[in-house]
Amino acid sequence: MKNSSPFLRGRQTAEEILEPRPMAKLRRRVFKNHSFLIGAVILISIILIALLAPLFSPHDPYDQDLARRLMNPFWHDKKTNDLYLLGTDKVGRDYLSRLIYGAQISLLIGFLTILISGTIGTALGVVAGYFGGRVDMVVNFIINTRLAMPVFLVAMAAVVAFGASLHVVIMVLGLFLWDRFAVVMRSITMQARDLDYVKAARAIGCSTPYIIIREIFPNVLSSLTVVATVEMANAILLEAALSFLGFGVQAPTPSWGLMLNEGREYMFFSPWLLALPGTGLFLLVLAINLFGDGLRDVTLERER
Amino acid sequence: MLAYTLKRIVVAFLILLVVSGLTFSLSHLSADPALTIAGEQASDEDIEAVRKLYGFDRPVIEQYVNWLSRALQGDFGKSYHYKAPVVEMISGRIGTTMTLGFLAIVFALVISIPLGTLAAMRPNSIIDRFALLIAVFGQALPTFWFALMMIILFGVWFRWLPISGNTTWAHFVMPTIALGYYATPALMRLTRAGMIEVLSSDYIRTAKAKGLSPVSVLFKHALRNAIIPVVALAAVWFGFMLGGSIVIETIFNLKGIGWLSYDALLRSDLPVVQAIVLIFASFYVILTLLSDLLNAYLDPRISVR
Amino acid sequence: MSEKKDVVLEVDNLRIDIPVSAGLLHPVRGISFDVSRGETLCIVGESGCGKSLTSLAIMGLLPKNADRQADRLNFLGKDIRDFDERQMAKLRGVKMGMIFQEPMTSLNPSYTIGNQLEEVYLRHMSSNRLEARERAIFLLDKVGISSAGSRLGQYPHQLSGGLRQRVMIAMALMCGPDLIIADEPTTALDVTIQAQILHLLAELQSDFDMAMVLITHDLGIVARVADKVQVMYAGRTVEEGNCEAVFDKPLHPYTSGLLRCIPVPGKTQPGEKLGTVPGVVPNLVGDLNGCMFRNRCEFATDECKELAETPTVLENGHAYTCRLKPDEMEPSTGGRL
Numbered sequence: 001m002k003n004s005s006p007f008l009r010g011r012q013t014a015e016e017i018l019e020p021r022p023m024a025k026l027r028r029r030v031f032k033n034h035s036f037l038i039g040a041v042i043l044i045s046i047i048l049i050a051l052l053a054p055l056f057s058p059h060d061p062y063d064q065d066l067a068r069r070l071m072n073p074f075w076h077d078k079k080t081n082d083l084y085l086l087g088t089d090k091v092g093r094d095y096l097s098r099l100i101y102g103a104q105i106s107l108l109i110g111f112l113t114i115l116i117s118g119t120i121g122t123a124l125g126v127v128a129g130y131f132g133g134r135v136d137m138v139v140n141f142i143i144n145t146r147l148a149m150p151v152f153l154v155a156m157a158a159v160v161a162f163g164a165s166l167h168v169v170i171m172v173l174g175l176f177l178w179d180r181f182a183v184v185m186r187s188i189t190m191q192a193r194d195l196d197y198v199k200a201a202r203a204i205g206c207s208t209p210y211i212i213i214r215e216i217f218p219n220v221l222s223s224l225t226v227v228a229t230v231e232m233a234n235a236i237l238l239e240a241a242l243s244f245l246g247f248g249v250q251a252p253t254p255s256w257g258l259m260l261n262e263g264r265e266y267m268f269f270s271p272w273l274l275a276l277p278g279t280g281l282f283l284l285v286l287a288i289n290l291f292g293d294g295l296r297d298v299t300l301e302r303e304r
Numbered sequence: 305m306l307a308y309t310l311k312r313i314v315v316a317f318l319i320l321l322v323v324s325g326l327t328f329s330l331s332h333l334s335a336d337p338a339l340t341i342a343g344e345q346a347s348d349e350d351i352e353a354v355r356k357l358y359g360f361d362r363p364v365i366e367q368y369v370n371w372l373s374r375a376l377q378g379d380f381g382k383s384y385h386y387k388a389p390v391v392e393m394i395s396g397r398i399g400t401t402m403t404l405g406f407l408a409i410v411f412a413l414v415i416s417i418p419l420g421t422l423a424a425m426r427p428n429s430i431i432d433r434f435a436l437l438i439a440v441f442g443q444a445l446p447t448f449w450f451a452l453m454m455i456i457l458f459g460v461w462f463r464w465l466p467i468s469g470n471t472t473w474a475h476f477v478m479p480t481i482a483l484g485y486y487a488t489p490a491l492m493r494l495t496r497a498g499m500i501e502v503l504s505s506d507y508i509r510t511a512k513a514k515g516l517s518p519v520s521v522l523f524k525h526a527l528r529n530a531i532i533p534v535v536a537l538a539a540v541w542f543g544f545m546l547g548g549s550i551v552i553e554t555i556f557n558l559k560g561i562g563w564l565s566y567d568a569l570l571r572s573d574l575p576v577v578q579a580i581v582l583i584f585a586s587f588y589v590i591l592t593l594l595s596d597l598l599n600a601y602l603d604p605r606i607s608v609r
Numbered sequence: 610m611s612e613k614k615d616v617v618l619e620v621d622n623l624r625i626d627i628p629v630s631a632g633l634l635h636p637v638r639g640i641s642f643d644v645s646r647g648e649t650l651c652i653v654g655e656s657g658c659g660k661s662l663t664s665l666a667i668m669g670l671l672p673k674n675a676d677r678q679a680d681r682l683n684f685l686g687k688d689i690r691d692f693d694e695r696q697m698a699k700l701r702g703v704k705m706g707m708i709f710q711e712p713m714t715s716l717n718p719s720y721t722i723g724n725q726l727e728e729v730y731l732r733h734m735s736s737n738r739l740e741a742r743e744r745a746i747f748l749l750d751k752v753g754i755s756s757a758g759s760r761l762g763q764y765p766h767q768l769s770g771g772l773r774q775r776v777m778i779a780m781a782l783m784c785g786p787d788l789i790i791a792d793e794p795t796t797a798l799d800v801t802i803q804a805q806i807l808h809l810l811a812e813l814q815s816d817f818d819m820a821m822v823l824i825t826h827d828l829g830i831v832a833r834v835a836d837k838v839q840v841m842y843a844g845r846t847v848e849e850g851n852c853e854a855v856f857d858k859p860l861h862p863y864t865s866g867l868l869r870c871i872p873v874p875g876k877t878q879p880g881e882k883l884g885t886v887p888g889v890v891p892n893l894v895g896d897l898n899g900c901m902f903r904n905r906c907e908f909a910t911d912e913c914k915e916l917a918e919t920p921t922v923l924e925n926g927h928a929y930t931c932r933l934k935p936d937e938m939e940p941s942t943g944g945r946l
Contacts, residue, residue, distance in 0.1 A: 505714065506709060506711050506714040506715040507714065507715055507716055507717040507718070509670060509709065509715070510709065510715045510716065510717075510777070510780075511717070512670055512698075512701070513668055513670060513701055513702065513706075513707040513709075513781075514701065514702040514728070514729045514732070514780065515697075515698045515699060515700065515701035515702030515703060515729070515732065515733060516698070516702070516728065516729075516732055517698060517732070518694070518698075520728070520732070524720075524728075525717050528719050529717070529718070529719055
């Protein structure tokens with residue numbers, strides 16, 4: 001009876017007072033989340049530099065000249081040259097230009113790898129989670145088998161088998177790094193399957209693929225992006241390690257891993273040959289991780 | 305519990321069977337092994353003879369079954385390059401790799417458990433931020449580059465540590481740190497998250513209401529429950545570390561099986577590579593199995609499912 | 610009235626403040642009561658009224674960011690306001706025991722109940738494991754658990770909710786405390802078990818001659834076990850007195866509203882509508898003035914917005930905080946029990 005009391009109609013609940021509107025909340029979260037901001041800024045800068053590499057790089061990254069080999073970067077007092085800010089490598093190529101083009105290679109490998117692995121992992125995970133039962137058992141077995149394979153060693157063996165090149169490295173990493181996608185998608189699909197609106201879609205006779213694409217997929221997009229950042233960072237690090245050992249991208253491609261390989265013999269006298277590409281790798285992976293962590297925090301808070 | 309264990313063991317065997325099949329077919333996709341054995345200057349007749357001798361002319365399935373049945377008896381064949389039995393080559397080196405992996409996981413746990421626990425006890429404090437920083441940096445630091453930088457710093461500039469070989473314990477210091485640091489972020493995050501959850505649980509409140517000492521609340525009631533998933537993850541990471549040992553052993557010239565696999569791949573020495581893949585896979589499978597069983601033992605709720 | 614009684618716990622003007630993003634939250638705003646040996650005090654109120662925080666404040670188990678203040682907080686004659694964690698730990702489990710709402714999650718899943726029972730005794734009494742074990746068996750028997758000896762080796766997940774709550778009670782009694790605080794001890798249990806547990810608590814309380822503070826939202830429980838009742842609303846006491854007085858003649862509209870919510874055997878007719886107290890507990894952030902119940906009160910006037918919340922005390926100790934005179938509330942709302 002008393003529900004129509006004038007006191008009640010205009011009143012906000014405690015939660016409404018404490019919590020502002022959802023969009024404002026999300027915006028505030030994004031700007032309060034330092035890791036997301038820092039990550040996004042570094043990542044976008046690196047992507048821009050890579051995309052506009054011809055504009056930013058002062059020289060052709062492949063242009064060799066033994067006459068100017070192993071020039072020191074600007075912070076060294078001797079043998080400095082204004083033309084080559086970060087010095088030159090063992091065959092006289094401009095190191096700054098090679099570093100800039102190296103970002104292209106790393107990003108290319110990162111994006112293409114998650115494109116392949118994301119497709120494989122999502123397909124397996126969604127199928128397992130949606131159908132459950134025997135299908136799930138089989139997919140689980142495939143995931144466990146994949147996890148049992150020592151990625152780095154088998155990737156090296158695959159590179160030996162198919163020949164070392166950019167394409168092979170991307171294919172091999174793409175065929176390996178799908179496990180997290182599959183695990184995450186499987187559990188999310190399982191939860192989503194039991195949501196009321198998915199049940200409702202099934203009840204009104206929607207076909208299975210339609211339900212998966214229309215009802216489940218949008219639901220899991222943010223989790224998918226977070227996994228994608230993790231695997232992208234992973235792929236970039238693995239490529240660098242493969243190239244460093246000589247089982248990845250081949251010379252003269254300016255891959256950061258390969259530059260570390262080439263600089264290794266000069267590590268005692270020109271340590272910057274190692275320090276610079278490693279810093280590039282570190283910054284790129286750091287940015288991707290911060291971006292991913294931040295994204296998870298921001299979106300998870302929103303869903304809560 | 306017994307049925308659960310048996311089921312897990314059967315699945316583990318099946319996984320290893322599939323892994324070995326995949327490895328075998330992968331290595332037989334590569335360049336003609338007969339060519340590798342006979343050498344660059346061999347004539348066509350020589351190569352043909354080698355092919356017959358090693359059975360490379362048979363169907364791949366038959367070769368695989370032969371290889372597997374011998375492998376199950378502990379015979380992984382002979383190295384194409386060194387002509388020595390693969391088992392001997394591996395058994396002489398596996399100790400180095402195990403030592404490295406073990407030291408690295410201990411290093412990772414010694415760093416991550418106390419730091420994760422302290423961070424969980426005081427969220428958003430200085431120590432929590434410090435732990436987060438270590439985790440974020442650790443995740444982004446390429447292991448092999450970290451190793452190279454350590455060599456330049458501690459091996460060349462300060463000359464504190466030897467940079468190559470495995471004759472003394474000092475040789476293991478840098479490889480252990482390089483490999484162990486890689487696992488620290490994941491283990492520390494899990495410790496922190498687990499501790500935060502456990503510390504806010506009802507049974508910790510009960511323990512406090514019983515007037516137990518803070519030490520007892522933390523170590524007896526909180527840590528044991530929070531540590532269960534960390535132990536499981538550490539076991540899995542130990543498996544990953546064996547894979548990571550390839551790069552680290554190559555850089556520090558530690559002649560374990562990681563280094564051996566690098567060497568064998570350079571020479572397309574397939575029997576060695578196949579054996580090492582299978583060993584790494586077995587390790588992973590056994591470790592996950594053990595960590596699951598350990599979990600079941602430590603957490604009595606699991607075994608009753 | 611407390612001159613000849615053995616007062617165990619005295620609380621005077623207890624306040625709790627918690628900083629939150631929107632300002633300072635005042636979940637408890639001046640609560641006073643005392644409990645004597647052999648006496649049961651029931652603190653009643655709906656969720657969010659601060660009753661659980663009050664119990665945690667006495668135990669010294671408030672969250673770290675919460676600020677506790679009181680004019681007096683005496684336990685066994687000692688002022689415990691400035692006790693540090695170490696001193697409090699020496700009281701908890703020995704002199705004061707606590708039983709929580711959630712028996713399913715309040716026991717550590719990794720240890721046997723024997724281990725968890727014995728550790729209290731070993732911690733506080735200078736004794737050996739054998740004595741602790743004997744005490745545990747004695748108490749498990751006492752709380753009505755059959756074959757106590759073999760139960761000691763079981764893990765919490767092997768026991769039902771009712772059994773776990775019995776274990777929790779035994780655990781609180783291990784060292785023979787002077788005060789026992791039970792925070793909604795039966796809420797999470799089946800109705801049939803609730804009655805058993807309640808009966809057990811009342812029995813043990815007189816057996817061990819303890820003071821008991823029972824926190825609940827269920828007036829049915831209060832009627833059965835309480836000596837004294839304290840009704841809390843929005844962090845304050847709105848009415849207090851001995852059980853019969855409050856149930857006979859509730860003087861605060863909130864209490865009478867609560868009483869209207871419970872059916873009375875023989876009086877409530879089939880099909881008759883039970884009462885409700887409409888609305889929700891108000892937000893307790895920032896400066897608060899006037900009667901906090903006014904938004905939900907059918908007798909509210911503008912006067913209530915500025916009203917100082919001073920209790921009116923009647924001669925039998927029955928006190929309430931409302932501008933209404935004792936007879937101004939409609940007679941039909943009271944006298945139901």
